[in-house]
Amino acid sequence: MTTPTAVPATGNRAGTARRRGNRWLTQVGWRHLVAVLGVLFSLFPIVFVLSAALNPLGTLSSTELVPTAGVTFGNFGELFQRTAFAHWFLNSLLIAGVASFASIFLSALAAYAFSRMRFRGRRVGLLSLLLIQMFPQFLAIVAIFLIFATVTDLWPGIGFNTPWGLLLLYMGGALGVNTWLMKGFFDTLPRELDESATMDGASHAQVFFRIMLPLVAPILAVTGLLAFIGTINEFLMANVFLTSTNSKTLAVGMYGMLQGNERNANFGIFAAATLLTAIPTVLVFQFLQRYIVSGLTAGAVKG
Amino acid sequence: MRIRTAGVVAVLGLALAASGCGGSDSDKPAAKESAKAAGGKLVIWADDKRAAALKPFADEFGKENGVTVEVQAVSKDLQTNFVTASQQGSGPDVVVGAHDWIGNMVQNGAIDPVQLAAEQKSAFNETAIKAVTFNGQLYGVPYATENVALLRNTALAPEAPKTIEELVQTGKKLKAQKKVQEILCLQAGQNGDAYHVYPLYASGGGYLFGTTANGDYDPKDLGVGKPESIAAFQKIAKLGEKGDGALKRSITGENSIATFTGKKCAFLVSGPWAVADAKKANIAYDISPVPGFAGGKEAAPFVGVQAFYVAAKGKNKALAQEFVTNYVTKPELAVALYRAEPRPPALTAAFDQVKSEDPDLAKWLEAGKNGQVLPAIPAMAAIWDPFGKAEAAVIGGADPAKTITAAGKTIAGQIK
Amino acid sequence: MSTSLSGSGPAQQAPGRGPVRRGLPRTSRTARNHAPITATGLAVKVVLLGLVAGIAIWAAFPLVAAEHWVGLGILAATTAGLGYLYLGRRHIPAKYLVPGTIFLIAFQVFPVLYTASTAFTNFGDGHRGSKDDAIVAIQTSSVKQVPGSAQYSLSIATQGDPTTGALVFLLGDPKTKEVFAGDAGGLRRLDPGQVESSSLTGKVTAADGYTVLNIGQASVRSKEITDLVVPTAGGAIRSNGLTRAYEGRAVRAYDAGCDCVKDSETGRTWTADAQAGAFVAADGERLTQGWKVNVGLQNFSRVLTDDTISGPFLGTLVWNFAFAIASTGGTFLLGMLIALALHSPRMRGSNLYRVLLILPYAMPSFAMLLVWRDLFNTDFGLVNNLFGLGVDWFGGSWTARFAVILVQLWLGYPYMFLVTTGALQAIPRELTEATSVDGASPWQSFRAVTLPLLLVALSPLLISSFAYNFNNFNAIYLTTEGAPFPADNPTNGATDLLITYTYRLAFGAQGAEFGFAAAISLLIFTIVAVVSAVSFRRTRKQEEVYS
Secondary structure: OOHHHHOOOOOOHHHHOOOHHHHHHHHHHHHHHHHHHHHHHHHHHHHHHHHHHHOOOOOOOOOOOOOOOOOOOHHHHHHHHHOOHHHHHHHHHHHHHHHHHHHHHHHHHHHHHHHHOOOOOHHHHHHHHHHHOOOOHHHHHHHHHHHHHHHHHHOHHHOOOOHHHHHHHHHOOOOOHHHHHHHHHHHHOOHHHHHHHHHOOOOHHHHHHHHHHHHOHHHHHHHHHHHHHHHHHOOHHHHHHOOEHHHOOHHHHHHHHOOOOOOOOOHHHHHHHHHHHHHHHHHHHHHHHHHHHHHHHHHHHHO | OHHHHHHHHHHHHHHHHHHHHHHHHHHHHHHHHHHHOOOOEEEEEEOHHHHHHHHHHHHHHHHHHOOEEEEEEOOOOHHHHHHHHHHOOOOOOEEEEEHHHHHHHHHOOOEEOOOOOHHHHOOEOHHHHHHOEEOOEEOOEEEEEEOOEEEEEOOOOOOOOOEHHHHHHHHHHHHHOOOOOEOOEOOOOOOOOHHHHHHHHHHOOOOOEEEOOOOOEEEEEEOOOOHHHHHHHHHHHHHOOOOOOOOOOOOOOOOHHHHHHOOOEOEEEEOHHHHHHHHHOOOOEEEEOOOEOOOOOOOOOEEEEEEEEEEOOOOOHHHHHHHHHHHOOOHHHHHHHHHHOOOOEOEHHHHHHHHOOOHHHHHHHHHOOOOEEOOOOHHHHHOHHHHHHHHHHHHOOOOHHHHHHHHHHHHHHHOO | OHHHHHHHOHHHHHHHHHHHHHHHHHHHHHHHHHOOOOHHHHHHHHHHHHHHHHHHHHHHHHHHHOOOHHHHHHHHHHHHHHHHHHHOOOOHHHHHHHHHHHHHHHHHHHHHHHHHHHOOEOOEOOEOOOHHHHHHHHHHOOEEEOOOOOEEEEEEEEEOOOOOOEEEEEEEOOOOOOEEEEEOOEEEEOOHHHEEEOOOOOOEEEEOOEEEOOHHHHHHOHHHHHHOOEEOOOOEEEEEOOOEEEEEEEOEEEEOOOOEEEEOOOOOEEEEEOOOOEEEEOOOOEOOOOOOOEOOOHHHHHHHHOHHHHOOHHHHHHHHHHHHHHHHHHHHHHHHHHHHHHOOOOOOOHHHHHHHHHHHHHOOHHHHHHHHHHHOOOOOOHHHHHHOOOOOHHHOHHHHHHHHHHHHHHHHHHHHHHHHHHHHHHOOHHHHHHHHHOOOOHHHHHHHHHHHHHHHHHHHHHHHHHHHHHOOHHHHHOOOOOOOOOOOOOOOOOOOOHHHHHHHHHHOOOOOOHHHHHHHHHHHHHHHHHHHHHHHHHHHHHHHHHO
16 A cells, blocks of 8 residues: 555554443444434425425415324325326336436446547547536527427427427436546546456457446446436426426426415425425335445455 | 346336336327317417316317317416417417516517407406507407405404504504414515515505506606605505514515414405415405505505417417407306306406305405506516515615615616 | 455556556557457347437438428438447447437537527517517507408308318308408408308308318318408408408508508608617617517627626625535535445444435425425524524525525435445445554544545536536525515625526516526636636546546
């Protein structure tokens, strides 16, 4: 080791001699403390949303953390009765699922090139990827209308009010922050891995699919989740794109609940919808969690 | 590791396939429908609430005439999206919205005038027709009017206050008796709410725009920043947080109705949309005009009108005109839209029909009797934001003269 | 163990990296060229390229039908390019970059360039379309019913086939009970004996020699019906829907000779002003319908010279930087702290913790921003009630700023937590274990090993997170909307970011001013781009050290 030589080698020895409980506290206990505090911070507003969802009056009265007017699931029932919530839910799952999957794939391809290959325009390309994201999207809407008005005329199957058109649009953002994220991770993988594979006669595609991708499974899972959440919450473009009731996504449909001349929206139903929206994300996270946590260590040993 | 990755792919793929099937199932009926109808297609854009109410009638219109009618809800920025989409030829044939959009839609060439026969016109409430008339042309077919009024909890305040001072007095007494927490629920919020505070502003003597000789609003005669407006805001300041505490920035659009239905305030300034909540919460309520300042002018609320418009660049304009001028003008539709959303119908015949079953309607109309039609000129767009902020600042205790003069300057700078 | 350690210890490679880099691609390319083409690889390639070709053919038909030759050319070139790229053995980086780049160009680069180009125009409400559009709008909106003229009942009819035959208006006058046939040639009275009509409305139901269309049939030919104008002495008869017609006259008409619009009732004229993109009368009155024209650098000079815009600009810029840095830094520190806390094999229940911690990120952010706004309400908000405070959160500059950053922290830290958790996995445990064997305290090993490695993976992300937060419109717009505002300036509030400030300036006035908004955005964009590019240069060193 070259860098950590400056670390003093004494000092900490004494700590091992301390009492067991004390040691638990310094090694594990603080972790629980931090985690519990974090959870409390996370949950505090969510409990409020939960209470609003269960409040039969369905109004927003911020002073009550615990519903005093009794608990009811009426808001959930009304949600499915009065709105096309089930449709929105499926649309969101479809769009977010396909979009996150496809964009992660496109992104990983590009990240591999940016990390492992050296070509002219590489740094400029990376920087432009970042810069282009900084342009305010609400201004670009006019241009998006322009493009998709033409597309809808020519190919109605991928035009306005179709999930496919929206998917295409989302693919435009596939190369972006996530590419950076993945490139960063590709950078941390030792080059010897793919170099030795190349020496063994593997093609660049084989190196990418067989060696690199499995090794970055945790980050694929993380970026996949991020893309999933990003798409399911995306509102600005989807609102322009999907106007017929049954084609809407959750974010668009839910925003509609707050709109109109109902200057006081039915917050109870909205809160119920908010809670249900979180479910797919939590499930996807639950499913991906083991890849996020254990992926690389398992892969590295075999690799 | 590889096997696991393959597993992820497979499961995700399955999930997608499953949701994909769900999606395509739901698409199919729609596709079939449009294939079946031999006639043209009419697309209507409205906000979510109205789209839902309109759907059955649109379907009926379609069935009667052998055409396809699609009602689509645009959740946010309906007007902006309509104008943008229209410009590029991907807009709807008919749009439903408030009459104060007319100025902007006309300057963008997004809507066409509608031609109503004299006997059709005379069937409407006069104010409603006046509201949708812009530059001497009729631009929309109105179907409902709306204005704010004072709702009071009759269990707490049996008598309708004649002046705002009387209201404050009653409110303070109730507050001292711990029966309520707030004197008055009039939504202001951190950045103000010009729409709800306007009756008080008008009662204090302020105005927004002067009128030209023929009765149209004149954007060159801006009332904000004039001495009358300062006087009005000085009166409003007395009701504010540093004065009586009847107006508060903490009362917002999200909580004002909830506070009233939660019996935490006896008076609420709101519109017909608040009634459903009050009924749901079993509040004994009554509706009366918003009271003005003692010795001041009448507290005139804004009168808004909801209307149907024919898009100038719609693909099926003839059908759109047919729908708007001949179908929307039928009392049956107006009555049905009223049932979906209880606000006074603009068609006199429809109003008379539902008046007997809903005593509130006449009260809303009475409260709006002195009201002023919300200006539809494009310059109005420049008013809302600075005016609201000035209101919030004054309620919070800022100097009215300085604040309103600054707001007037900002607004004047934004009007071309 | 030692080989594994050196293999996965990127820090060790630092000295060797530089020299090797330049020669590397060449050596690896030769190696790759020798790599055998496997059967599966070939099959996948063929299937995918076939798919591309299939899609291209599918997309080509409508283009041909619409005679959209430029579009067809682009399609053909793209498809050919893809075929050339993937069938050949060269341009390996491009093979990986092209798929995403195609979408990027179509749906991000093009819109941005298009928007940027509007910065040099007066594009906005009242100036959206072309001059021709404006003229059409002015003329159609001036059509008035001829005073005293009849309201006709209308039946749409054709001579011959309902779908292709020439259209005729069959018009019934409800008062005189006369029936006319009208087309572009004018009106002809029909003999009552040839016509059947409803006694109630006078609407013609059948006529000899004509096929009367029902509404469904007529609606298919909507455009022709709207365009059909029957000339009369006083004006022209136009359809009003499919069952009524009226005699109307366009009061205003465009005259190409004087390039002006004339009003035949009042005699006023409005002359086209190519600089303003509007018809202007002699006394300065403008017609509301204008058109889009180039205004050069006018939008930019307005930003720089208008005091109300340039005055608070610097203060807003400073707060904007502070907000972006605090949001990014805060979420990163908190997210990393929690990720580190959970990153231990001895930690029980970490799965459950993780799920609960991710919840803020799983909820729709616009909904939660609205909820947070309520939580900070002075009298009704949970924050004040829970802690027994009476703080006017959004009323004071510093409390409002603190509040929006706190909300950003809540919304954003799960993201950093997730990413850091992923990144921590990538750091071989051997490295940290090695340092603790060497006797380093956890803090020291964190400083010396974990943090630098984390930063390699995450510093690009921090830059992009900074850029995102710099323009985080919703964070402000859905909470404070820029409040509190000084009483004497309602355009610039204490929590305003440049983007929300821009939005208010460009869209709060008399209609949206897209051109002006684009100009301000370009200026902001330049600032952020410079800052990001400079920080990006710094990452080059890291990349060279650790990659």
